[in-house]
Amino acid sequence: MKAFFTIINTLDRxxxxxxxxxxxxxxxxxxxxxxxxxxxxxxxxxNVIDKLNPGDRLLLSFDYDPASSPELxxxxxxxxxxxxxxxxxxxxxxxxxxxxxxxKNAFESLSAEPEFKGKKYGVDFVNLGVQPSYVAVVKGMxxxxxxxxxxxxxxxxxxxxxIMKNIKNYRDIxxxxxxxxxxxxxxxxxxxxxxxxKSIVTGGCTAISSLxxxxxxxxxxxxxxxxxxxxxxxxELKVGKPGLATSGMDVQAVxxxxxxxxILLANLSQAIVGKAK
Amino acid sequence: xxxxxLFNGSLIVFFIVLFVLLIxxxxxxxxxxxxxxxxxxxxxxxxxVTMIFQFFIPPDNTLYKEIEDLSTKWIQIISSFALVIGxxxxxxxxxxxxxxxYEDWQYSAVLLAGFFITVFYxxxxxFEGVQxxxxxxxxxxxxxxxxxSLLAFFVASAAFRAFRARSREAxxxxxxxxxxxxxxxxxGSILWSYIPxxxxxxxxxxxxxxxxxxFTTAGQRAILLGASLGYIAASFKILLGIERSYxxxxx
Numbered sequence: 430m431k432a433f434f435t436i437i438n439t440l441d442r443x444x445x446x447x448x449x450x451x452x453x454x455x456x457x458x459x460x461x462x463x464x465x466x467x468x469x470x471x472x473x474x475x476n477v478i479d480k481l482n483p484g485d486r487l488l489l490s491f492d493y494d495p496a497s498s499p500e501l502x503x504x505x506x507x508x509x510x511x512x513x514x515x516x517x518x519x520x521x522x523x524x525x526x527x528x529x530x531x532x533k534n535a536f537e538s539l540s541a542e543p544e545f546k547g548k549k550y551g552v553d554f555v556n557l558g559v560q561p562s563y564v565a566v567v568k569g570m571x572x573x574x575x576x577x578x579x580x581x582x583x584x585x586x587x588x589x590x591x592i593m594k595n596i597k598n599y600r601d602i603x604x605x606x607x608x609x610x611x612x613x614x615x616x617x618x619x620x621x622x623x624x625x626x627k628s629i630v631t632g633g634c635t636a637i638s639s640l641x642x643x644x645x646x647x648x649x650x651x652x653x654x655x656x657x658x659x660x661x662x663x664x665e666l667k668v669g670k671p672g673l674a675t676s677g678m679d680v681q682a683v684x685x686x687x688x689x690x691x692i693l694l695a696n697l698s699q700a701i702v703g704k705a706k
Numbered sequence: 707x708x709x710x711x712l713f714n715g716s717l718i719v720f721f722i723v724l725f726v727l728l729i730x731x732x733x734x735x736x737x738x739x740x741x742x743x744x745x746x747x748x749x750x751x752x753x754x755v756t757m758i759f760q761f762f763i764p765p766d767n768t769l770y771k772e773i774e775d776l777s778t779k780w781i782q783i784i785s786s787f788a789l790v791i792g793x794x795x796x797x798x799x800x801x802x803x804x805x806x807x808y809e810d811w812q813y814s815a816v817l818l819a820g821f822f823i824t825v826f827y828x829x830x831x832x833f834e835g836v837q838x839x840x841x842x843x844x845x846x847x848x849x850x851x852x853x854x855s856l857l858a859f860f861v862a863s864a865a866f867r868a869f870r871a872r873s874r875e876a877x878x879x880x881x882x883x884x885x886x887x888x889x890x891x892x893x894g895s896i897l898w899s900y901i902p903x904x905x906x907x908x909x910x911x912x913x914x915x916x917x918x919x920x921f922t923t924a925g926q927r928a929i930l931l932g933a934s935l936g937y938i939a940a941s942f943k944i945l946l947g948i949e950r951s952y953x954x955x956x957x
Contacts (some may be wrong), residue, residue, distance in 0.1 A: 569778035
């Protein structure tokens with residue numbers, strides 16, 4: 430037994446990598462279809478959008494890049510699905526340079542589905558692109574959204590779009606939903622749009638950064654939070670359209686279990702053999 | 707060549723000319739102490755105080771709107787210049803690495819090739835071009851996602867080596883981490899339900915939520931407050947001209 434744990438204590442990291450690879454691949458080939466328990470934070474974020482009326486405008490901020498897309502792109506699609514079903518108009522902006530491309534991909538993917546064939550660019554959705562200096566952008570939108578984004582991502586005049594009719598600033602926006610991965614995003618909207626303009630701010634973020642926003646949740650400045658892949662899968666369940674996040678949760682479940690197994694194994698081997706060299 | 711490509715091309719030429727002109731002016735005026743030190747300090751102080759002052763004016767006020775409009779435009783213009791400087795710096799640095807054959811210069815060649823190809827297709831076709839789309843969706847997205855996904859493998863290896871119950875504090879951290887990891891996935895709840903007695907009183911996902919809401923949020927709030935106070939102190943030092951490192955090495 431001691432010999433076995435001595436081997437474990439000096440286990441090559443490539444074996445751990447291999448075990449992780451197997452843990453990732455198996456649930457993808459054979460989905461476990463594990464149940465998803467919806468957390469109160471996701472429900473609150475869902476309710477913000479669910480309470481909006483048809484025709485209301487949602488400012489959807491794509492504040493992430495492709496590195497976070499496995500977690501945030503399914504979330505974006507679930508939120509957009511919810512909005513399109515309720516006929517809520519989406520004004521997409523970005524505080525990250527790669528954000529507009531993520532918004533473009535999400536809209537192209539959804540508008541290709543038979544359910545949303547009738548959704549038109551400029552009427553139901555507009556992609557205003559990105560502007561430099563995120564604090565100035567969020568502050569500037571409090572005065573004039575078309576002023577900060579005079580053209581959309583593709584160079585068309587913002588004010589020519591039907592969706593932008595009678596839209597001046599945050600007062601004409603029913604709610605703000607920020608999909609955040611770093612410093613630019615939820616915190617910026619909370620500290621400026623909510624604190625200064627009393628806008629309703631909600632959002633989603635990568636699991637690793639979710640705890641950063643808990644103080645804002647408790648203070649009521651942030652109305653709900655969709656946290657990571659789990660949150661995205663919960664949102665998919667709420668809108669009744671399981672997608673990539675739901676299938677990804679099986680992988681995450683197995684990987685978490687594998688991590689716990691490795692941690693326990695390492696501690697057990699340390700207890701039996703002694704401190705690893 | 708369509709109108710958009712022509713416009714983009716002219717804009718780049720304009721920025722390059724402007725950049726060269728500014729360097730020339732800067733070199734000519736650098737001998738003046740007033741222009742080199744006092745004027746930037748005065749600008750920094752006036753702009754900083756104006757921005758602070760703005761937070762204490764209601765958003766409906768005309769003065770607020772004026773400052774808001776002006777400052778937003780100024781900040782965006784200055785940020786755009788920073789972007790141009792960044793691009794020039796990236797190209798010259800990597801070009802030097804290639805010409806002087808520094809270690810791993812081949813990576814710089816790949817970077818510059820990727821940079822110029824993407825810029826070329828971006829300027830020529832805009833964001834709707836097939837080639838630009840291809841580069842973004844089939845090269846950039848998979849590469850970035852892969853880099854981020856590799857974290858899971860390194861985290862597993864690091865957790866195996868470092869997450870040991872060597873002290874009371876480490877044991878506490880370990881226990882909390884295991885509970886949160888179990889609570890984040892449904893498989894954890896299923897496994898937890900097999901633990902006798904404890905599982906009848908506590909659900910692991912509720913327990914994980916409680917740890918996050920109480921202990922972690924308390925820590926986060928402390929960090930947030932501490933960082934904000936530090937930020938205010940650093941801002942005051944810059945506004946009052948005590949901290950001048952932004953002037954460059956000469957100061």
